[in-house]
Structures are given as C-alpha cells and as structure tokens.
Amino acid sequence: xxxxxxxxxxxxxxxxxxxxxxxxxxxxxxxxxxxxxxxxxxxxxxxxxxxxxxxxxxxxxxxxxxxxxxxxxxxxxxxxxxxxxxxxxxxxxxxxxxxxxxxxxxxxxxxxxxxxxxxxxxxxxxxxxxxxxxxxxxxxxxxxxxxxxxxxxxxxxxxxxxxxxxxxxxxxxxxxxxxxxxxxxxxxxxxxxxxxxxxxxxxxxxxxxxxxxxxxxxxxxxxxxxxxxxxxxxxxxxxxxxxxxxxxxxxxxxxxxxxxxxxxxxxxxxxxxxxxxxxxxxxxx
Ligand SMILES: [Zn+2]
Numbered sequence: 007x008x009x010x011x012x013x014x015x016x017x018x019x020x021x022x023x024x025x026x027x028x029x030x031x032x033x034x035x036x037x038x039x040x041x042x043x044x045x046x047x048x049x050x051x052x053x054x055x056x057x058x059x060x061x062x063x064x065x066x067x068x069x070x071x072x073x074x075x076x077x078x079x080x081x082x083x084x085x086x087x088x089x090x091x092x093x094x095x096x097x098x099x100x101x102x103x104x105x106x107x108x109x110x111x112x113x114x115x116x117x118x119x120x121x122x123x124x125x126x127x128x129x130x131x132x133x134x135x136x137x138x139x140x141x142x143x144x145x146x147x148x149x150x151x152x153x154x155x156x157x158x159x160x161x162x163x164x165x166x167x168x169x170x171x172x173x174x175x176x177x178x179x180x181x182x183x184x185x186x187x188x189x190x191x192x193x194x195x196x197x198x199x200x201x202x203x204x205x206x207x208x209x210x211x212x213x214x215x216x217x218x219x220x221x222x223x224x225x226x227x228x229x230x231x232x233x234x235x236x237x238x239x240x241x242x243x244x245x246x247x248x249x250x251x252x253x254x255x256x257x258x259x260x261x262x263x264x265x266x267x268x269x270x271x272x273x274x275x276x277x278x279x280x281x282x283x284x285x286x287x288x289x290x291x
Contacts, residue, residue: 010265011236011275012237012270013272015186017193017242019244020066020070021035021039021067044243044247045243048078048252049083051252051256052081057259058274059269060124061075062088062149063075065113066091068114076117079117084123086123086272087126088126088128089128090113094128095127095132095133096132103133104142107139111144122145125145125150127148127150130188132151136150147182148161148183149185152185153183155237157185157231158236158276158279159183160181161179162175182279184238184275186240192242196216196246
C-alpha cells in the first residue's frame, strides 16, 4: 500500500522577521500583524479537511502576541521551535545561539505545556554549532536543510569545507533532518520585499502557476518513490493569508487529497520514518 505523507508547515514569524531585518516602521509592523487576521482562517481551513499541521513559531511571536498562537495550539497543531528572535544562527556566537534555543524552548513550554520536538532555523541557515546545540536541548528533528526532496536523513556534525581541499564529511548524529526547499516555500514566490540594503525580492507570482509547481512535486514523488515518501511545504501566515493565495492553498489541499496524500504533523511523520528505518536510527545513535 503506497504511503505518501505531506506536511503542511507554517513559519509564524509575525513581527520577528521584520524586526530582525531592521524593518520597524508602523507599516512593516502591520505587515507582520496581519497574521492575527489570518490564523483563525487557516485553522478553520485545516479543520474543514481534518488536517493537522506544524507551526514553527519564534519565542518573540509567542511572548509578544500569544492570542495569535493560541488558536492553533488549542486546535492541536504541532508547535515547533523557530528561534526566539528571527536572527540567523550563522550570524550568532555559540553562546547567543544557545540563548535563542533555551529562551525559545521556555516560550513554547509556557504556552503549550510541552517541549518542542522540532526546530527550523530562521531563514534556513544553520551554524556550525546548531546540530550539537539542538541535540543538547532536546530537539529530535531539524527542518532547515535541502539534501533530499522526499526522504529524511540524519544531520551531520563536523563537516570540513575548505576551499583548496576535498570536502570532508562529519559524522552522522541522531538529529533527523526533514528537508525543505525554497521552491516549496510561499515566501520567495509571493512576498514583495524592499530590504533596508536596497535589494528587492520581487515575489507576487501568479498563484495558479505556483499551485501547478507545488502539485507536480507531489506527483513526481509518487513516481520516483512509489512506496513511501514525505513532502514538506512551507507557508507564512502573513504571506499565504491573502485571498487569492488562500484559494490556492485550498485547491492544493484538494488536489493532494485526490492524489492520495496522507497529511501529518512533522512530529508524526518523524515517528513514522523512524519506525520504518530502525536500522538507520540505531547506527546514528
Ligand atoms: Zn521564519
């Protein structure tokens, strides 16, 4: 019996992404705040189709605007770690990065009563310390890397990438990597951004065209991995929340259901992957 798992994930940056980029004008803040409008609609949409998703939420979002987070926590969606601020780990010292993980864990425990199992790095760029620190603080899976499309793998620690030498792989760790892709993220496709450094992210793509891309990646999974695969989509409430994109998200869900998708939280998908790969799990421990 083929089994094709889809994880719908939402990076609930709220104000944190704008503040971390130095964008603190009333208009920038309002762009982040718009997700307070969107979250109940998203929760209702997923409820209609009986889907549970995963929300990667910075501690800053939880502690600033808990009323934006509670609707999905109370509806039983997974709450996962996305730093405390939205600063990139690769820009932080080891101490600063550890403080982010500890503080984010505290925020998650306070609002949900349970610890985060999963982590996704702000802007998807881990530091050389991330894997070790995540394991130290109880994180079981990461979702920030791009080394596969339809399968999980164990994250490595201690890679050595030096310009004039062959690349040296580090050792596998027990941290499960559940990979993502920029091509399956709403942010670069849709979000128009003029950044403080003068660069522009154009975004504003036709939602129907993006829908075709997103569906084709699922269909291709059923061809190249006919028995089992996991596909993860990434959305941002303030981006996907605009009307034409919410219509696209609902059409995506419908087409994935028609294609036989099984929807799961990342934590559930991790559990199923580990159960199917007992040997690999033992080797990494
Ligand atoms: Zn984010």
